[in-house]
Amino acid sequence: MHVTEKLPHDPDAAFLETYDPAEFDRPSVAVDVVVVTVDAGALHALLVRRREAPQRGRWALPGGFVRIEESLDRAAGRVLRDKAGLRGLYLEQLYTFGAPARDPRTRVISVTYLALIDDTRLHQVADARAGDVVLARLRVPWPGQAGGPVLAYVADTKLPTAFDHAAIIGMAVKRLRGKLDYAPISAELLPERFTLRDLQDIHEAIRGHEVNKDSFRRRLLATGWLLPTGEREADVAYRPAELYRLAPPTTKETNDG
Amino acid sequence: MHVTEKLPHDPDAAFLETYDPAEFDRPSVAVDVVVVTVDAGALHALLVRRREAPQRGRWALPGGFVRIEESLDRAAGRVLRDKAGLRGLYLEQLYTFGAPARDPRTRVISVTYLALIDDTRLHQVADARAGDVVLARLRVPWPGQAGGPVLAYVADTKLPTAFDHAAIIGMAVKRLRGKLDYAPISAELLPERFTLRDLQDIHEAIRGHEVNKDSFRRRLLATGWLLPTGEREADVAYRPAELYRLAPPTTKETNDG
DNA sequence: TGAATAGTGTCTATAAGACAATATCCC
């Protein structure tokens, strides 16, 4: 077969013939972050109102362009700080969306991230920027490990979402459902101390159906992800449950670019 | 908090102040494909020898820059055709690597893909391009769902790999191990018809340890991923096993950018 | 017939689901 291209990142003649950066456009690279929380038993995501064309008035994920000298993870963290005033969240790369026409103006490739936060904290920043940002309730029209776009609601009104962001949110939900049993991510959606019931509510909101209480308790306690604090919840009209916190990670996860 | 940036893809004044494309560099965007196969019970990946600086003589993944009008998936498919003469493979997006210094010349963000193929077919293209490409045996130094860079060998000689490609291959192995039980991907590493023993060998090579034969058979047959053909393998010095093929997908998977 | 592996049936160990019983809080 005739090889018309060369190795990646290889500035030889055959490459320049096709890809001379002075002659050919490069795509823009953005990061978009799906900030997810669970509130009142339902998945929610943070959306920002677009004030300029195109897609003016539609609701978009917080995002921004990647600076030439910053890593993707740092870009996502910066967007989170600057657009939502949030820092220190659980953050992981989700998927990269690059359909040529996903942005009507120019080629924008978006590296998307998933961020998790508890609803109290997210409500604070959302309220502080009311009008600009909203916590949209997510309606996930597919079960299990399937995928697809997700609908965003405020009260019973469906929000118009910008670009392919409904599909990006769908990918976030799919990732959440897929990782729930294999990584201690659900606790990232709760404050530092929480009960097993809190955690079960998170799981049920993400899965979209109820789970068995007994085996849920057994399974999670057996993972070693949780540490009992010896404290109990207060001011409840029933026997107070023990408060747990997330155990420190066991030096496993790495990976970035 | 003071908001210094605007919405993603939003060409208003505040954005242009920071990101005017005429004034600030954009990163280049490449795709790199990890073509994986299992040969003689061991994971292998296709590597291409670099003939130019930097990293001359090192071994790299087949890759190339994304064209301004093509989707990421199409770019990965094109790279596979042009660099390896391969088409019609199972192909899925893996992870996007974007550390600022991962390429010493300029900022290159690489959207990586995982491709699966059976070893007979991959040997054909590798032999046809001997010297330029090699099927490297992978040594995976970490167990289970952990991650990290992977070493590439030819016979007992460790190949020097280019850039962060050892980490990319590591991500490919991690993905394979994670998906093995939830998606019918192992059959993508075999010819159209295969025995359950073939499939078990694939699983053991990917996992890095043996699996229980009885429960493996039960579990795989229960997934509905496999269809018996009624045929049996031939020319074996023992009772021939039934040949299976992959059942058509049940309209679940979607997603792209 | 012997060697080798496929495929079936059965038993045991482990994890999940169901459910009863007791514990602990607020009112």
Next chain:
DNA sequence: GGGATATTGTCTTATAGACACTATTCA
């Protein structure tokens, strides 16, 4: 004490691992 939920313990059911046994091919 009554109401509500936490927590523990036990029983049942489903699944995984272990292993014995039969089946089928080639030499």
